[in-house]
Amino acid sequence: MKGFLPLFVALPLAGAFLIPLATKIKKWLGVLLANIVTASLLGLSVLGIMETFWGKIIVYQIGGHHPTLGIIFAFDSLSALIVLLIGLVAFSALLFSVRYTDKFTGVGKFYSLVMLLLAGMNGVALTGDLFNLFVFLEISAIASYALVSFGINDKELEAGFKYMVLGEVGGLFILLGIALLYSATGTLNMADLANTLTNLPKTPIVWFILGIFLFGFMIKSAVIPFHTWLPDAYQYAPASISALLAGVFSKVIGIYALVRITFNIFNLSPKTAPVFFNLLLYLGVGSLITGGFLALNQNNYKKILSYSCISQIGYIFVGLGIGNYWGITGALFFILAHALTKGLLFLTAGDVEHKLNTTDLAGIKGLRDRMPTTSWSLIIGLLSLSGVPPLPGFFAKLLIIIGALAAHLYLVAIICSLYSTLTLAYLLKIWQPIAGKSESTLGYPGRAAEIPTMTSAILFLVVVVIIFGIGFKPALTWIVEPAATALLRGIGYAKIILGG
Amino acid sequence: MILFIACIGLFLIGIYAVATKRNLIKIAIGFCMMEYAVNLLFAFIGFKKNALAPIITSQTLERNFVDPIPQALVLTSIVIGLGTTALILSLIVRIYEKYKTLDIKEIRKLRG
Numbered sequence: 303m304k305g306f307l308p309l310f311v312a313l314p315l316a317g318a319f320l321i322p323l324a325t326k327i328k329k330w331l332g333v334l335l336a337n338i339v340t341a342s343l344l345g346l347s348v349l350g351i352m353e354t355f356w357g358k359i360i361v362y363q364i365g366g367h368h369p370t371l372g373i374i375f376a377f378d379s380l381s382a383l384i385v386l387l388i389g390l391v392a393f394s395a396l397l398f399s400v401r402y403t404d405k406f407t408g409v410g411k412f413y414s415l416v417m418l419l420l421a422g423m424n425g426v427a428l429t430g431d432l433f434n435l436f437v438f439l440e441i442s443a444i445a446s447y448a449l450v451s452f453g454i455n456d457k458e459l460e461a462g463f464k465y466m467v468l469g470e471v472g473g474l475f476i477l478l479g480i481a482l483l484y485s486a487t488g489t490l491n492m493a494d495l496a497n498t499l500t501n502l503p504k505t506p507i508v509w510f511i512l513g514i515f516l517f518g519f520m521i522k523s524a525v526i527p528f529h530t531w532l533p534d535a536y537q538y539a540p541a542s543i544s545a546l547l548a549g550v551f552s553k554v555i556g557i558y559a560l561v562r563i564t565f566n567i568f569n570l571s572p573k574t575a576p577v578f579f580n581l582l583l584y585l586g587v588g589s590l591i592t593g594g595f596l597a598l599n600q601n602n603y604k605k606i607l608s609y610s611c612i613s614q615i616g617y618i619f620v621g622l623g624i625g626n627y628w629g630i631t632g633a634l635f636f637i638l639a640h641a642l643t644k645g646l647l648f649l650t651a652g653d654v655e656h657k658l659n660t661t662d663l664a665g666i667k668g669l670r671d672r673m674p675t676t677s678w679s680l681i682i683g684l685l686s687l688s689g690v691p692p693l694p695g696f697f698a699k700l701l702i703i704i705g706a707l708a709a710h711l712y713l714v715a716i717i718c719s720l721y722s723t724l725t726l727a728y729l730l731k732i733w734q735p736i737a738g739k740s741e742s743t744l745g746y747p748g749r750a751a752e753i754p755t756m757t758s759a760i761l762f763l764v765v766v767v768i769i770f771g772i773g774f775k776p777a778l779t780w781i782v783e784p785a786a787t788a789l790l791r792g793i794g795y796a797k798i799i800l801g802g
Numbered sequence: 803m804i805l806f807i808a809c810i811g812l813f814l815i816g817i818y819a820v821a822t823k824r825n826l827i828k829i830a831i832g833f834c835m836m837e838y839a840v841n842l843l844f845a846f847i848g849f850k851k852n853a854l855a856p857i858i859t860s861q862t863l864e865r866n867f868v869d870p871i872p873q874a875l876v877l878t879s880i881v882i883g884l885g886t887t888a889l890i891l892s893l894i895v896r897i898y899e900k901y902k903t904l905d906i907k908e909i910r911k912l913r914g
Contacts, residue, residue, distance in 0.1 A: 433875055440882045444889060451893060456900040460909055463893050467829060470886055471820060474836045477879060478813065482839055484872065485847040 306346055307362040307375045307779055310385060310424040311438075313339050313346075317418035325410030335457060336413040340396045344389035344418065348643040350382040354712060355784060361430070361800045362635075369430070370494045376430030376799055379784035380634075384427040384550075384558050386781065387638060390766055391549040391645040392420055395542040398649050398759035402542055402656055412452060412540075418445040419546065423554045430799065432480055432490045432567075438657055439476070439555050446547060450539040461534035472521030476559075478516040488510065493796035498565050500793055508568075512578065515563055515739035523556020525619060526589040529612045533596075536608035541652020544604065548611050549645035553637050557618055566795040572625035572709075579625045586619030587717055594724040598731070603661040604651045606728055607644065610687065613721070614640050620718065621702040624709050631778070631786040632701030638782060639686065642770065646763040647683040650676050653760060658752045658785055668737040673750050675757055677736055679764045688725040693771040697778075805846050812839035826894045826904045833890065836880050837883040848872030 317339040325332030336773065354377060355362060362375040376389040396416065403409050422442025429435050451462025484490060486507060487498040502508065532552075536544045564570050564578070572579045593613030600606045618640070621633025653676045654669065655661050670677040686693035701721060706715035770777050788795070812835055819855070848869035856867040897913025901909050 429886060433878070437878060438885070444882075444885055447889060447893075451896075454896055456897075459897050459900060463826070463890075463897060466886075466890055466893065467820060467833075470833060471817065471836070473886075474813075474833075474840055477911070478843070481847060481872075481875075484844075484875075488869075553825050627909050666842070733895065 305362075306349060306468075306775045307360060307377055307428060308364075309346055310343065310605065311421050313342060313526055314417040314421035314424065318414045318421065318649055321413045321417060322410035324512070325413070326516075329409060331603055332410050332413055333403075336417065337393075337396050337400070338419065340389070340393045340420070343385075343424070344393045344408065347382070347386040347389035347644075350377060350385055351781060353377075354379045355380045355780065357739030357784060359788075361799055370489065370491050373434050374427045374430040374799070376492070377428055378795070379781075379788040380558070380562070381427045382636065383785040384554055385424060387641045388420065388423050388550050388554065390763075391546060391641055394645065394649065394759040394763045395545045395549075395566065396696050397762070398541075398652060398756050399542040399546070401753050402540065402652055402756065406452065406540075411694065412449075413443045415452075416543070417450050419444070419449065419551070420423065423551060424527060424553050426559060430484070430492050432495065432563075432689070434476055434490075435559060435562075435637050436473075436480055439522075439559065442555060443473060444553065446543075446551060449543045450535045450547075452540055452543070453538065458538045461538040465531040465535040468528060469522055471516045472528075473519030475514055475521070477733075479511050479518060482507070482511045492562070492567055493799035495794055496569060496793055496796035499567065500569060503655060512564070512568055513568075516560070516578075516581070519560040519563075521586065522678065523552050523560070523615055524612060525615060526592050526612070527594070529589065533605055533608040534611060535612065536648075537602065537604045541604075541655055542646055544608075545645040545648035545652070548608070548719055549641040549647055549746065552611070552615065552773070553618070553641060557615070557622075557633075560621060561789060565789045565792055569792045579623050581623075582619050582625075583623030583711070583714065586616045586623050587619075587676065587714065588612055589613060590620065590717065591616075594728065597728040598724070600728075601663045601731075603654065603663060603666060603732055604648070606732060607647050607651060610725070610728065611644060613725070613801070614644070614687075615719070617699070617702060620714060621705060623706040624702070624711060624714070625778040626705055626709050627786065627790065628701055628708055629705030631782055632698060632703075632705050634785050634789075635782045636696070636698035636702055638770065638777075639698040641768075642763060642767050643686045643695055646760065646767060649756075649760050649763065650680045650683065652752075653756050656753075656756070663731065664737050667735045667738050675752060676760065679760045680736070681733070682764050682767060684729045686771065688729050689722045693765060694774065694777075697774045698773070804859045807842065809839050809843040809846065812836075824906050824908060826897065826909075829906070830887065830890050830894060834883075834887060834897070837879075837886075841879055841883070844872045844879065 305736055321332045321335050324335050359595045360377040364373045403412055406412055419442050422438045425438030447462055447466040450465050451458045487495055489495055521528045536548055590613050593609050597606050597609035618633045618636050621629045651661055654666055686695040689696040703715045703718050816832045816836030820829050823829050850868050853866045853868045855871040898904060
């Protein structure tokens with residue numbers, strides 16, 4: 303059953319080449335093709351969850367070479383979780399894009415870039431080779447720079463340039479880390495690296511390499527001192543792209559790659575590397591607080607969501623920094639909850655933008671009367687983000703707080719719980735004008751007509767969010783806990799891959 | 803060892819250029835310097851004194867080869883670098899068309 307692994311990368315890559323050709327024939331043909339690709343990726347990812355449930359790692363050797371000689375794909379529960387999230391968010395984002403991209407002239411190019419983004423992200427989640435990880439990371443990163451500035455107006459271009467400068471510095475740091483790691487160990491296969499590194503004494507050079515990796519991934523995931531690119535990029539990117547970037551992209555190439563390297567290659571734990579985990583914790587708490595206060599000052603719907611991304615990523619870093627079982631499980635569940643919720647919220651923002659041509663809070667007064675379905679979906683998203691009980695955001699925060707208490711980090715637990723109030727405060731800032739009375743002077747007196755594809759994409763994510771909230775227990779035992787176990791297995795990852 | 807340090811030095815000069823220069827083209831040049839620094843570092847990692855190209859023939863039985871993997875990696879990273887350089891330059895061209903300037907201080911429309 304390992305034949306399906308290359309499809310995760312091959313399908314979107316094939317799509318990236320075929321879609322521009324198809325749009326030359328008929329525009330709808332290209333759009334249809336793109337949606338077929340994302341739907342099949344979603345199906346494949348569900349298959350992946352079922353295949354890896356019992357802690358199995360599926361190894362696919364590209365070209366049939368032995369793992370230490372050739373490049374391998376290693377698919378474990380953590381990869382399955384990430385790939386599932388990519389599948390869910392990408393499916394709804396592309397369904398949403400069907401009409402949203404009407405305003406663009408180069409629809410074929412848009413879908414082609416999205417496909418490259420997906421291929422890169424799936425590749426990062428699957429690969430078992432460090433340099434290959436960098437290549438996939440750059441494929442998706444370059445596609446994302448182009449997509450952020452896709453509107454080619456002055457602001458989009460500036461946001462794209464800013465994003466590209468910081469993103470590329472991060473990418474080059476990661477490449478530098480890989481070069482130094484290769485010179486220290488002489489191998490690039492992740493499993494082999496893990497084995498070699500356990501036999502190597504922990505000299506300062508190893509910590510230096512780890513620091514360089516951390517620096518690169520900090521830029522990529524926009525933790526606090528390097529967050530400046532994120533708000534502009536997410537605000538001016540097309541909404542479906544913001545949903546993909548905020549929902550999965552920053553997690554896959556920032557956090558997933560970082561945890562894979564720290565846990566499964568360097569085999570770190572809070573006991574062996576307290577400084578590193580404390581650093582993650584401080585970074586997390588820093589972004590949590592700063593992102594929240596910055597979000598409070600904004601008066602644009604998409605911008606509030608973007609700043610909230612910074613603070614939510616802070617939460618994930620806190621969970622990772624705690625480093626015990628509950629902390630890691632919480633961080634992974636947070637990734638799941640946040641991907642779906644932020645995806646949903648950015649899609650509703652896109653819907654508003656498409657119909658009203660503005661996302662300023664002043665311009666969306668009385669939205670509840672004009673676009674009821676969108677507004678109610680928005681509420682579900684806002685409630686989940688601020689952590690109201692039956693929705694996934696609540697359980698994610700709960701797990702992280704339990705982790706903090708179990709690790710005797712009481713101050714962190716208090717900050718995390720207090721911060722939920724701040725989240726509620728800035729989310730109420732969005733809700734307030736929406737619930738207010740509509741002003742007929744704005745030119746949209748009645749209800750805006752629903753666009754079926756957009757509404758169904760939003761409702762799809764609403765249903766998924768509610769399912770993961772109410773079905774919290776099965777989701778935890780079936781999807782998140784195996785992933786956390788795979789991560790905490792540490793060096794066991796290498797043993798399974800090289801042994802099997 | 804001195805070569806490794808020189809590469810890191812070049813990398814740092816590149817970062818300095820990216821962080822402090824006001825001209826967009828100079829920022830792009832800073833990038834290229836960082837990229838070349840990492841590529842050079844890769845090439846040095848594989849280097850061995852008095853070693854042969856890694857091709858097995860009847861004359862090269864002692865097998866004193868340079869490490870071929872970094873060379874393959876360098877090729878890949880040069881191609882990626884080509885892509886990023888092309889994209890960043892095309893973004894700069896577009897920005898110049900919109901703003902009629904390359905000075906980053908005058909382009910700052912997005913604040914906060």
